Amino acid sequence: GAGVSQSPSNKVTEKGKDVELRCDPISGHTALYWYRQSLGQGLEFLIYFQGNSAPDKSGLPSDRFSAERTGGSVSTLTIQRTQQEDSAVYLCASSPRTSAQSSYEQYFGPGTRLTVT
Amino acid sequence: EDKVVQSPLSLVVHEGDTVTLNCSYEVTNFRSLLWYKQEKKAPTFLFMLTSSGIEKKSGRLSSILDKKELFSILNITATQTGDSAVYLCAVRGHSNYQLIWGAGTKLIIKP
Structure with missing residues (x-):
């Protein structure tokens, strides 16, 4: 698959x-x-979904940021009232499962480059 | 506070050279360390390390972890221009899912 x-x-x-x-x-x-990645910086964690629920939203930088996931599949990240400091590459990754006993890699998408003028 | 520090921040070498990239960490309840290569946007997975002293190898790339000294190195031998990329290191700690990322090492291979 894709x-x-x-x-x-x-x-x-x-x-x-x-x-x-x-x-x-x-x-x-x-x-x-x-994740969010500003120019020349590492990856900044924003939010994590397990299925449709988001047990960890701690990385969202402000209440202008929100995300949802429906049907355990597609997710949307919404930024309201964008500011210039929101300019960055926004990366999404998925992995097959989470487990306390195992470690595994995340598979990344190509990202969205957001420029706020 | 958990942190992952990579060095150098950038490195320029000539084709054919061997390079060593460093990743040191201070992470509570370490579980694993991962290396990724980021050429344009999407990081691609290289290695996952969980045990000290066991080298992981893939072609010209290899990596090893030292859990006593809290660091890992990524070696690339006989470098090629296609190795030019940002190499990211990430560590999984007490969280089941969250990775703590280093800022990356930007590697440039000159022909």
Whole structure:
């Protein structure tokens, strides 16, 4: 099957507008992650989904950021009233499961480059 | 606070050289350390290390973990221009799912 897909690949928006970013994980992967990566920086964790629930939203930088996942599959990350500091690449990753006993890799999508002007 | 530190931040070498990238960590209840290669946007998985002293190898790339000294190295021998990328290190600690990421090492291979 296909890998993780994200859309759009690039988004330019004006400051103050809302944006929606979409992630379609690998089929059957129950865990889904959103990260943000600013230029020259490492990955900043935003939110994690196990199935449709988000047990950890601790990484969301402000209440302008929200995410949902429906049907245990597609997820959308919404940023309201965008600010210039929101400009970054937003990466989505999925993995088959979580387990206290095992470790496993995350499979990343190509990302969405968001530019707020 | 858990942290992962990679060094150097950037490295420029010539094709054919051997490079060693470093990743040190301070993470509660360490479980595993992962290396990723990021060429454009999507990081791609290279290695996962859980035990000290056991080398993981894939072609010209190899990696080893030292859980006593809390670091890992990624070696690339006979480098090629296609090895140019950002190499990311991430550690799984007490969380079942959250990875703590280093800032990456930007590797440039000159022909």
